[in-house]
Amino acid sequence: MRRKLAVCAVLALAAMLAAGWAWAARVGERAPGFTATDSNGKVHTLSEYAGKYVVLEWTNRDCPFTRKHYESGNMQALQRKWTSRGVIWLTVASSAPGAQGYVTATDENAYLAKSGAAPTAVLLDAAGTLGHLYDAKTTPHMFVINPQGILIYDGAIDDRPTTDTADVAGAKNYVSLALEEAMAGKAVSVSTSRPYGCGVKYGN
Amino acid sequence: MIAAENSLRPGRMLWAGVLFRLDSGWHIYWQNPGDSGEPPKIRWVLPQGFQAGAVEWPRPIRLGSGSVIDYGYEGQVLLMAPLRIPAALDDSAPATIGAEVKYIVCREICIPGEAQLTLAIPAAKDSSRHFSQWRELFERTRAQWPQAAPRGWKISARSQGGNFILTMRGEAPPRDVAFFPLDANVIENSARQILASSGAGIQLTLRKSDQLSKPVATLRGVLVLDGTKAYQISVPIAPR
Numbered sequence: 001m002r003r004k005l006a007v008c009a010v011l012a013l014a015a016m017l018a019a020g021w022a023w024a025a026r027v028g029e030r031a032p033g034f035t036a037t038d039s040n041g042k043v044h045t046l047s048e049y050a051g052k053y054v055v056l057e058w059t060n061r062d063c064p065f066t067r068k069h070y071e072s073g074n075m076q077a078l079q080r081k082w083t084s085r086g087v088i089w090l091t092v093a094s095s096a097p098g099a100q101g102y103v104t105a106t107d108e109n110a111y112l113a114k115s116g117a118a119p120t121a122v123l124l125d126a127a128g129t130l131g132h133l134y135d136a137k138t139t140p141h142m143f144v145i146n147p148q149g150i151l152i153y154d155g156a157i158d159d160r161p162t163t164d165t166a167d168v169a170g171a172k173n174y175v176s177l178a179l180e181e182a183m184a185g186k187a188v189s190v191s192t193s194r195p196y197g198c199g200v201k202y203g204n
Numbered sequence: 205m206i207a208a209e210n211s212l213r214p215g216r217m218l219w220a221g222v223l224f225r226l227d228s229g230w231h232i233y234w235q236n237p238g239d240s241g242e243p244p245k246i247r248w249v250l251p252q253g254f255q256a257g258a259v260e261w262p263r264p265i266r267l268g269s270g271s272v273i274d275y276g277y278e279g280q281v282l283l284m285a286p287l288r289i290p291a292a293l294d295d296s297a298p299a300t301i302g303a304e305v306k307y308i309v310c311r312e313i314c315i316p317g318e319a320q321l322t323l324a325i326p327a328a329k330d331s332s333r334h335f336s337q338w339r340e341l342f343e344r345t346r347a348q349w350p351q352a353a354p355r356g357w358k359i360s361a362r363s364q365g366g367n368f369i370l371t372m373r374g375e376a377p378p379r380d381v382a383f384f385p386l387d388a389n390v391i392e393n394s395a396r397q398i399l400a401s402s403g404a405g406i407q408l409t410l411r412k413s414d415q416l417s418k419p420v421a422t423l424r425g426v427l428v429l430d431g432t433k434a435y436q437i438s439v440p441i442a443p444r
Contacts, residue, residue, distance in 0.1 A: 024414045064308065064316045100313045135414060137239040137272050154415055161242050163308060163316040192415040194388035198314045199240035199272035 025134045025143065027191045031151040032133050036092075038121035039108040044090065051147045053087045053179060057119065057157075058094060058131065060101025060139035061111060063198035064163040069140060070115055072165040075157075079118040082179060091119040094131030096203025101139065102126060128202040138197030144178045144188075153178035155193030205303055205321035206282075208342040209335055211328035212299060215291035219342055221284030222246055222305055222321065224277070229311045231276045234264035236386055236425075238274035238393045242308050244283065249302030249322075253290030259283050262348035263426055263434035264384055273393040274310075275384050282345040295327030350426040350434035358405075361423045362442040366412050368423055370439065373405030378429040381408055386424040389415040419443060 025032055031054075033046045046054065057075070060066050069075040079089050093108065095101035103111070108122050125131055134143055144153035158171035178188045207220040222244070224232055233241040248256040261283065264275040287301065302322045308314050328334065353359060357374040368391065370383065381399050385391050395411035410423075424438045 026414055027417055062313070064314055132271060135271060162306070163242075164306075192389060192417055194415075196242060197240060198310065199268060199274065201312070202270055202272070 025151050025154060027151050027154050029151060030149050031143070031145040034130050034133055036123040036125060036130050038123055039103075039105040039112070040121070041105065042121065044121055044123060046145070046149070049088045049145075050149060053082075053147060053182070054145040055082060055087055055089045055175060055179075056134065056136075056143040056145070057089065057091045058136040058139050058141040058200060059091050059122075060093070060095055060198060060201060061103070061115075062100050063139045065161075065197035066101075066139045068163050068165050068168065069157060070117070072168040073116075074168045075140075076116045076118055078173070078175065081176075083118060083120055085183075087179065089119040091117070091122045092125050092130055092136070093122060094125040094128050094136060095201040096128065097126055099201035099203065100198075101201055126203070128200075131200050131202060136195075136200050138195040139200060140197050141195040141200070142175050144175060144182075146182055152182055152188050153191055154195075155190075156195045156197075159193070161194075161196035205301070205323045206338045206341075207301070207323060207325060207336055208284075208339055209333055210325065211334045212289050212293060212325050213328045213331065213333065214289055214293040216289055218287045218289055218325075219284050220287050220301055220303075220323065221282045221342070221345075222303060223280070223282050223338075223341070224307075225280050226278060226309065229278075230309050231267050231274070231278045231311070232281065232307055232309050233274060233276040234384065235261050236275060236384070236388055238267070238276075239272045240268075241274050241276065241310055241314070244305060244307035246283065246285070247304040248285070248287070249304060250287065251294075251299045251301075253292070254299070254301070255288040257286040257288070259285045260346075260349055262345055263350055263428050266382060266384075271394045275393075282341060284342065284345065293327050298324040298326040300324050348434070350428075350436040353427075353435045353437050359437055359439050360442065361439040363412075363419070368410045368412060368420075368441065370408040370410060370423065371405060372408075372427075377401040377403075377406050378433075380430050381406060382428045382431075383408060383410060384426040384428065386426070387420075389413045390420055390423070 035045045083089050093103050140157045142157050146152045158173045160167040160171040181188050233243045235243050267274040300322050305319045308316045359372045361370050392411040392413050398409040400407045428434045
């Protein structure tokens with residue numbers, strides 16, 4: 001009987017995975033745990049960052065929406081600002097091999113040096129596992145997790161859904177807003193927004 | 205940029221629009237682009253006294269596959285708006301209607317674009333309408349606009365667990381129904397919309413967006429029946 005139940009549970013889980021809603025990340029709930037490898041071969045788990053704020057940033061360096069934030073220096077500045085305040089900033093590349101934005105570790109490290117990007121690490125997710133786990137839709141798509149492991153922001157980087165670098169100045173940055181408010185012990189005023197950008201180039 | 209008429213009739217309305225002709229495989233986006241992309245933005249640059257109304261969006265199609273689903277257009281699409289021509293029209297020279305268009309066009313990759321468009325149109329010499337060569341395209345596009353839902357329809361919506369259930373009675377049950385939400389973050393764009401028909405009507409199950417954190421009062425969007433008929437709906441959602 002117990003075995004039968006276990007089989008049922010596994011089947012149900014498989015069905016949920018197939019339907020793509022097993023652990024959809026939801027604001028206010030525990031952020032799904034993960035294990036992923038960065039561009040230096042180092043393995044990161046969400047659980048090792050318990051007690052810290054974690055930002056997840058989906059990227060595709062050739063997507064014009066992503067380029068807006070790197071060519072303006074906005075993303076690098078955010079990464080520096082928040083990592084200097086103890087935030088773990090994980091950039092995630094979920095483009096499949098052959099798709100735009102796919103990067104090898106060597107590529108990515110060269111790009112990091114050239115662009116002056118300063119995340120804690122870049123997670124290479126060509127299989128899309130982490131992307132699907134968080135249901136990342138666009139590049140950029142931003143998530144903020146609090147020290148208790150609760151997802152406190154899911155959405156766009158800011159309130160200007162354009163590809164124009166001129167729109168960075170004056171935009172309301174939702175990631176900074178969420179971090180500032182949460183660190184000040186306040187409720188996050190904008191906890192979700194429609195992420196804007198190119199679709200994540202998943203392989204499936 | 206094109207216009208439906210070749211001359212400007214003082215005090216009347218002129219339909220003008222931006223015609224997108226997309227190569228095979230490329231698309232632009234509807235007013236709610238879905239999971240990715242952005243709709244084209246048109247800023248009219250008009251002579252003194254002219255006024256532009258809102259852009260009318262033809263019914264969109266569902267684009268993409270897997271977990272990222274967008275709403276937009278492929279092939280050819282005309283985004284038009286009504287322009288109010290002032291009654292006191294300076295007829296000494298043709299008026300220049302301008303539009304600044306910002307758009308993003310995507311296939312596997314996305315390319316942003318910008319265009320400054322102008323069209324010079326002379327004032328009408330008489331009160332009759334002089335249609336342009338584009339008249340038929342304007343008419344065909346108009347036929348693709350979502351219409352108000354027929355009065356005889358009974359549409360209701362309710363919230364049920366992780367879904368919204370849209371119920372519609374009064375139409376011979378269509379074989380295929382697609383709902384395009386006007387608002388972002390209300391339904392999960394990539395979820396399959398499940399249609400159930402009975403003799404009296406249809407029921408469409410729409411999965412709520414994972415990003416939906418507050419209750420939604422109204423379900424707004426476009427219902428496309430059998431890929432051809434499109435209706436605007438705005439239905440209060442009964443809580444549960």
